[in-house]
Amino acid sequence: MINRIGKRAFAIVFTVSLLGLGACSSAPDEEDIQRVPNKSAQALYEDAKQTLDSGLYARAIELLSAIDSRYPFGPMSKQVQMDLVYAHYQAGNTEQALATIDRFIRLNPNHKDLDYMYYMRGLVNIKADKNAFQEYFGVDRADRDANRTRVAFTDLSTLVNRFPDSGYAPEAKRRLVWLLNKMARYELKVADYYYEREAYLAAANRGKYVVEHYSQSSYLDQALEMMEKSYNKLGLPELSEHAKLTREQNKRK
Structure with a gap:
């Protein structure tokens, strides 16, 4: 009885953890972007790259989104979008990643x-x-x-x-x-x-x-x-x- 209760409690905690992770890794809204310091595109990109390399994907997404919003036609715009794809992928934001990819392909059909x-x-x-539960609990889906x-x-x-x-x-x-x-x-x-x-x-x-x-x-x-x-x-x-x-x-x- 105790063992089953323990497993159930663990499952609940695990579910809450997953929901929390999903919330943390969601795409930033306009308010998040506005809070990003007002720096040049190059300075922001250096911050974003360092953050991305450190595995801080949520913060990297904020910085990269700010560059993408403020400097949409800048010389680094294409690289910023590619880095955004990677950051969203690592953060588990699959829909945002796909939207960024599709926009890139649509606007840059001949990009290198x-x-x-x-x-x-x-x-x-x-x-x-993928399903987190199937991987964790070994469920064949x-x-x-x-x-x-x-x-x-x-x-x-x-x-x-x-x-x-x-x-x-x-x-x-x-x-x-x-x-x-x-x-x-x-x-x-x-x-x-x-x-x-x-x-x-x-x-x-x-x-x-x-x-x-x-x-x-x-x-x-x-x-x-x-x-x-x-x-x-x-x-x-x-x-x-x-x-x-x-x-x-x-x-x-």
């Missing part, structure tokens, strides 16, 4: 650091998809909607396809493999859900989707197995046998 912005867009969407994962996959694919020589491309490729497996795993989780409820056609279609769209993932064999047993339940022996033979051929490769 556009590859970085697409890379960060992918990272931000990955972060937005592969059945959650995979929309953010798909968007992150598109962002990083854009980077790799448009900027193959980018210094961010190798890391983007590694993350694409991980995202591909995550999306395939999500589809199979849904397929399992349908199969357990005897919705065999829906389960087979989810398996087929993995085969058609995520054949390079590590879940191809499981997808074919899902098709095989689902078609068997539906009384479609030819389709079931075809899925089985395809599995066997893939194993021999």
Whole structure:
């Protein structure tokens, strides 16, 4: 009894802590920006950079936002926006980070650091998809909607396809493999859900989707197995046998 109460109390404290962190890391309002000292753009940027390097992201966001507001067309404006993206990302302000990235891409379609912005867009969407509770308590949430994962996959694919020589491309490729497996795993989780409820056609279609769209993932064999047993339940022996033979051929490769 005491142990369960202790766990519940810890969960409540943990929840409050997360809410507190979210409040602390939210974007500054106009009043916060007005409180920033009236210095030159260069002096403010030096303060912001030092603060950012120290990991004081909330304060760095205030300083960078002040520069962005006061000197929107200054020589450092593009660098300030890129630093704002990074600061928002580190602070967990995913929506603010995405808004800054989208504005940058829209206004600077040919900028030399556009590859970085697409890379960060992918990272931000990955972060937005994460759940603090699932990570802390080890809860498997592969059945959650995979929309953010798909968007992150598109962002990083854009980077790799448009900027193959980018210094961010190798890391983007590694993350694409991980995202591909995550999306395939999500589809199979849904397929399992349908199969357990005897919705065999829906389960087979989810398996087929993995085969058609995520054949390079590590879940191809499981997808074919899902098709095989689902078609068997539906009384479609030819389709079931075809899925089985395809599995066997893939194993021999």
